[in-house]
Every structure is written in C-alpha cells, then in structure tokens.
Amino acid sequence: MNDVKFYLDAAEEKMQEAVMYLDDSLAHIRAGKANVKILDSIRVDYYGSKAPISNVANISTPDQRTIAITPWEKNMFRVIEKAIIDSNIGIMPENNGEVIRLNIPPLTEDRRKQLVKDSKAESERARVSVRNARRECIDGLKKAIKDGMSEDVSKDGEGEVQKLHDKFMKKIDELFAAKEKEILTV
Numbered sequence: 001m002n003d004v005k006f007y008l009d010a011a012e013e014k015m016q017e018a019v020m021y022l023d024d025s026l027a028h029i030r031a032g033k034a035n036v037k038i039l040d041s042i043r044v045d046y047y048g049s050k051a052p053i054s055n056v057a058n059i060s061t062p063d064q065r066t067i068a069i070t071p072w073e074k075n076m077f078r079v080i081e082k083a084i085i086d087s088n089i090g091i092m093p094e095n096n097g098e099v100i101r102l103n104i105p106p107l108t109e110d111r112r113k114q115l116v117k118d119s120k121a122e123s124e125r126a127r128v129s130v131r132n133a134r135r136e137c138i139d140g141l142k143k144a145i146k147d148g149m150s151e152d153v154s155k156d157g158e159g160e161v162q163k164l165h166d167k168f169m170k171k172i173d174e175l176f177a178a179k180e181k182e183i184l185t186v
Contacts, residue, residue: 031183036054
C-alpha cells in the first residue's frame with residue numbers, strides 16, 4: 001500500500017503544481033481591470049541590481065481602471081517609468097511628480113475574445129499536465145505489479161488517481177470559468 005501512496009502523492013503534487021501555474025498565468029492576463037500582477041514581470045535597475053517594482057515602490061489600485069505607483073525614492077520615478085514603457089504591457093505611464101499612474105484602457109470586443117482564447121490555451125496546458133501526471137502514476141502502478149504488487153491494489157490505486165484527476169480538472173475548469181467571466185464582463 002505504501003507503493004500506491006508514493007505514486008499517488010507524486011501525481012497529486014504534479015497536479016497541484018499545474019493548477020498553481022494556471023492560477024498564476026491567468027492572473028497575469030489583463031482583463032480590463034486594474035491588477036497589480038501585470039507589473040510582476042517588470043524589473044527596474046536599483047543600485048546596480050534588477051528588482052521588481054514592488055521592491056522599490058508602493059503599488060495600489062485606487063479604482064478599477066487605475067494602478068498607482070508611489071516610489072519610495074524620488075530618483076526612481078524615471079527608472080520605473082522607463083521600465084514600464086520598455087515592457088510589453090502596452091500602457092503609457094503618467095507621472096505627476098508624486099505618483100506614477102497607469103490608466104487601464106477598456107478592452108475592445110476583439111481583444112476580449114483574444115484574451116479568452118489565451119486563457120483557454122493556458123487552461124488546456126494545465127489539463128495536459130494533469131493528464132500526464134495521471135498517466136505517469138498509472139504506468140508506475142502497472143510496473144509495480146511486475147515488482148510484486150497485487151493487481152487489486154494496483155487497480156484501487158488507478159481508481160484513486162482517477163479521482164485526483166477529476167478533482168484537479170474541476171479546479172482548472174473553475175479557474176478558467178472565473179477568468180472568462182472577468183474578461184467578458186464590461
């Protein structure tokens with residue numbers, strides 16, 4: 001039975017990682033609302049090293065369409081502004097000397113459809129990862145039969161991994177449905 005637990009634990013860990021990766025990927029897809037996570041990938045030069053904007057400034061969302069960045073040091077305004085302009089987020093920063101504002105433009109219908117497609121593609125990648133984890137577990141259980149595990153125990157293990165698979169597929173579907181609703185809500 002310990003062999004089965006070993007395979008199930010490995011499969012569950014891989015499935016959990018796939019869902020966490022999907023959650024993170026979907027959070028970085030801009031849905032027309034201000035979300036500070038779109039700045040996560042941007043690095044600024046801070047005393048000779050590259051640091052995320054959140055390490056050199058306070059980031060907030062005063063309303064649904066605005067991200068406000070308040071640098072902790074005055075000399076960081078230009079550096080942060082340049083990093084945002086050079087990034088691929090496609091938003092022009094506005095600097096009033098106290099706060100850098102990013103106004104999130106409303107999405108067009110075509111852009112919304114494209115973002116849903118992108119989200120669906122990310123969800124499908126996560127589904128494939130979960131299926132692969134299930135397949136690897138079942139293959140391991142079949143090999144364990146050759147090493148002396150009873151077929152009944154192996155079949156029970158396959159049933160358990162199928163339950164895990166179904167649970168994580170449901171989570172993936174829920175994450176995608178929530179993101180799709182967020183994108184399509186005007």
